[in-house]
Amino acid sequence: MKVKYFAWVRERIGKAEETIEPPADVHTVDDLIAWLSSRDEGYAHAFEKPKVIRAAIDHTHVRPDAAISGAREIAFFPPMTGG
């Protein structure tokens, strides 16, 4: 699946997007955050406060307990500040 990062989440991870293949025991958005955080310091820094992080699956906002199976694109970003 494709993963995209925005704003300071993107800056801390050091890339805007990537393709990942998480292990089978990663079921939810929360699981994915934990798995990504274990990869290196950049991810750990980006996700150090998981409650602040917002997620979207296929362009729709989702909660942390949302299932990721079947997702084509998952995005992680800080709370929005547009308008």
Add this chain to the structure above:
Amino acid sequence: MTAPLTIRIQRDDFDVAREIAALSQGRTDIGAVVTFSGICRGTEGGDDIAALTLEHYPGMAEAEIRRHADEAMSRWPLQGLTVIHRFGRITPGENIVLVVTASQHRQAAFEAAEFLMDYLKTSAPFWKQEEGAKGKGWIEARAHDDAAAARWTKS
């Protein structure tokens, strides 16, 4: 007839008068047009800023605005709706966002414009980075914006 809906995410500036005309010209069914323009301030949190840079999530930004525009159209009797949101580097005094609502009577146009702005602030995937004397920094979301959006939730 379905009311015309225009959503644009663009780097370029927009012309408010032209957008009003595009929505209302040649029509006699519209009795009220409300516009909201969001403009880049020269200060943020008391500090002078040189510019804002708006990052967005292409694809989702359009989709999220469309979802709220559709909800606005179903909640209020609108005759037309235009939402334009800019991205990229924007300097103080420049436009950031525009909402234009048209209806037969003013209340629907006022309420729908406010509803859309409250949701644009909290759920459209845009992020502002400020450039100031201390360097660059991401602007933090404000709790009162969440509260403003929450009051439109039907209980």
